[in-house]
Amino acid sequence: xxAQSPTRRFVSxxxxxxxxxxxxxxxxxxxxxxxxxxxxxxxxxxxxxxxALLVPGGSTTQxxxxxATNLENAARMAVADLSGVQIDLRVYATQGDPAVAAQVxxxxxxxxxxIILGPVHGAEAAAVGTAVSGTGLSVLSFSxxxxxxxxxxxxxxxxxxxxxxxxxDYVAAQGRGRVMIIxxxxxxGELMLAAVNRAAASTGSQIVATETYEFSQQGIxxxxxxxxxxxxxxxxxxxxxxxDSAGALPILAQLLPDNRISGPQFQFMGVTQWNVPAATLQLxxxxxxxxxxxxxxxxxxxxxxxxxxxxxxxxPIAGLAYDGIAAIGALLGSGAPDALSRESLTQASGFVGxxxxxxxxxxxxxxxxxxxxxxxxxxVVILDPAPRSFVIPGT
Numbered sequence: 001x002x003a004q005s006p007t008r009r010f011v012s013x014x015x016x017x018x019x020x021x022x023x024x025x026x027x028x029x030x031x032x033x034x035x036x037x038x039x040x041x042x043x044x045x046x047x048x049x050x051x052a053l054l055v056p057g058g059s060t061t062q063x064x065x066x067x068a069t070n071l072e073n074a075a076r077m078a079v080a081d082l083s084g085v086q087i088d089l090r091v092y093a094t095q096g097d098p099a100v101a102a103q104v105x106x107x108x109x110x111x112x113x114x115i116i117l118g119p120v121h122g123a124e125a126a127a128v129g130t131a132v133s134g135t136g137l138s139v140l141s142f143s144x145x146x147x148x149x150x151x152x153x154x155x156x157x158x159x160x161x162x163x164x165x166x167x168x169d170y171v172a173a174q175g176r177g178r179v180m181i182i183x184x185x186x187x188x189g190e191l192m193l194a195a196v197n198r199a200a201a202s203t204g205s206q207i208v209a210t211e212t213y214e215f216s217q218q219g220i221x222x223x224x225x226x227x228x229x230x231x232x233x234x235x236x237x238x239x240x241x242x243x244d245s246a247g248a249l250p251i252l253a254q255l256l257p258d259n260r261i262s263g264p265q266f267q268f269m270g271v272t273q274w275n276v277p278a279a280t281l282q283l284x285x286x287x288x289x290x291x292x293x294x295x296x297x298x299x300x301x302x303x304x305x306x307x308x309x310x311x312x313x314x315x316p317i318a319g320l321a322y323d324g325i326a327a328i329g330a331l332l333g334s335g336a337p338d339a340l341s342r343e344s345l346t347q348a349s350g351f352v353g354x355x356x357x358x359x360x361x362x363x364x365x366x367x368x369x370x371x372x373x374x375x376x377x378x379x380v381v382i383l384d385p386a387p388r389s390f391v392i393p394g395t
Contacts, residue, residue: 149364172204253285323353
C-alpha cells in the first residue's frame with residue numbers, strides 16, 4: 001500500500017485535533033478560585049500513606065482505557081522503586097468526565113487520601129480541584145495546560161511555556177534570536193501563541209512577526225504567500241511553529257521549503273516534540289530544525305523497564321505518573337507530618353523523575369529540565385543536553 005503524503009495525513013487528523021481543541025477550550029477558563037481551603041492533611045510517617053490515582057478508565061473515548069492502564073502501571077513501578085516509604089495507592093476511574101472525576105475525588109478524600117495524582121485532562125483537573133478545595137488536598141494533574149493551574153491544582157505535564165523558554169533561550173545563544181511565530185487560529189493555537197510570547201519576555205530572543213492561518217488544508221495553502229512574504233520582510237532569522245505532528249506541522253514542513261522558505265536562511269524550530277511519532281523524523285523540511293524533549297537518557301531507561309515489565313511501549317505521558325509518585329515518595333522520605341504541604345511540593349530543588357528533573361512552581365505550573373535536539377539524517381541528535389539539577393538562587 002502506498003504511504004500517505006504529509007498533506008493527506010494532515011487532513012485525516014483534523015477531526016481528531018478538533019476534539020482536542022474542544023477539550024482545551026473547556027479548560028481555558030483560567031485558574032479557578034477555590035477559596036475556603038483548609039490546612040494540608042498531615043501524614044503519619046510510620047504508616048502507609050494513601051495516594052489517590054485518578055485515571056480515565058471506563059471512558060467511551062478510544063484509547064482512554066489503555067492510557068489508564070499505562071498510568072497505573074507506571075505509578076506502581078514507582079511505588080515499587082521507593083525505599084523506606086509506604087504508599088497505599090488507590091486507583092479511581094474518572095471515565096474522562098469532569099463530573100465523574102469530581103465525584104471520585106470526593107470519594108478518595110473520604111477514603112483517606114492525603115494527595116491526588118491525576119486526572120489527565122484539564123477540565124477534569126479543574127473540576128477535581130474545586131471538589132476537594134475544602135479538604136486541603138493538593139492535586140498533581142497530568143495536564144499540560146497552565147490555564148487550570150493554581151491554588152490546589154498543579155500540572156505535571158510538559159507545558160508549552162517550558163518548551164518555548166528552552167528553545168528561545170537556545171536560539172538566542174546561537175545568534176538566531178529574531179523570531180517569527182507561525183500559529184493556527186484555534187483555541188489550542190492561541191494558548192500556544194500566548195505561551196511563546198510569555199517565554200520570549202524572559203529570554204534573549206525577540207518576536208519580530210506573528211502570522212496565523214486557518215486550521216485547514218486550504219487555509220494553510222491560502223496563507224502561504226503571506227507567511228513567505230512576512231518571513232522575508234520581517235528580518236526573521238528563525239521561524240517557530242506552534243503546530244505539532246498531529247496537526248499542521250507536516251504540511252508546513254513540506255510547503256514552506258517549496259516556497260523558498262527554508263534553512264540555512266531561516267532556522268526552523270518548534271515547541272512540540274518532533275520525535276513523536278517517529279514518522280515525523282522523515283519529513284524533509286524538518287531536517288536540522290530545533291525542538292525540545294525530556295532528557296532522552298532517563299526516558300529511554302524508563303521505556304525499556306516498562307517494556308520488560310508489561311510487554312509493551314508505555315504511552316507518551318505514562319511517565320508523568322511515575323514522576324508524581326517519585327515526588328510524593330521523596331517528600332514522604334523526610335518523615336515530616338507536613339511532608340505534602342504546598343511549601344514542600346514547591347521546594348526549589350525539585351525532584352528527579354523518568355522525564356528528567358522537574359519542580360512545581362507556586363503558581364501551579366512546573367519547570368522541567370529539557371534537552372534541545374535536531375533532526376539529522378532522519379534521526380534525533382542532541383544539541384544541548386538537559387540539565388540534571390536546578391540552579392537555586394543564593395546557593
